[in-house]
Amino acid sequence: MVMEISRMYMEKCFVKLKKVGIHPRQIPILAVLYRRDGCSQKELAQELGVKPPTVTVSIQRLEKNGLLIRKQDEMDQRVSRIYLSDAGNAIIREGMQLAREGEKQMLSGFSESELCLMRRFCQQIKENIAAMPEPELSPDEMPMGHFAEGIVAVRKK
Secondary structure (H helix, E strand, C coil), X not given: CHHHHHHHHHHHHHHHHHHCCCCHHHHHHHHHHHHCCCEEHHHHHHHHCCCHHHHHHHHHHHHHCCCEEEEECCCCCCCEEEEECHHHHHHHHHHXXXXXXXXXXXXXXXXXXXXXXXXXXXXXXXXXXXXXXCCCCCHHHCCCCCHHHHHHHHHHC
């Protein structure tokens, strides 16, 4: 049941993201830069747990769409720093608003005590999952990649 709920929610998110011009795989990059604006590509890849070439195409697309800006590092001209543009920040804010609205819709009809109980159940599920053996796949190989991780990171800010 949890997987079905997750799948349904992600499908709704994908549709909303597409409307604002974002591919789900780009969310983690935007989320990291929202928390740590001015990362190098190497730092960004490390934060996401992938190799630098993996983020190159996404960075180029986001830059082409005006959501990112690259600037040479003042201390080391070999390093490019990546920043969210004003449009990138606006997309993040819009995404956060969409997430809040989605969560509100998703949880409508529950009483406060039911929500409290659900949070307790979800916390227990998270702890159970954390206790499971580590996957042998890298984040790049996982079906959802860093999409969900990106949403969580943005919402924590």
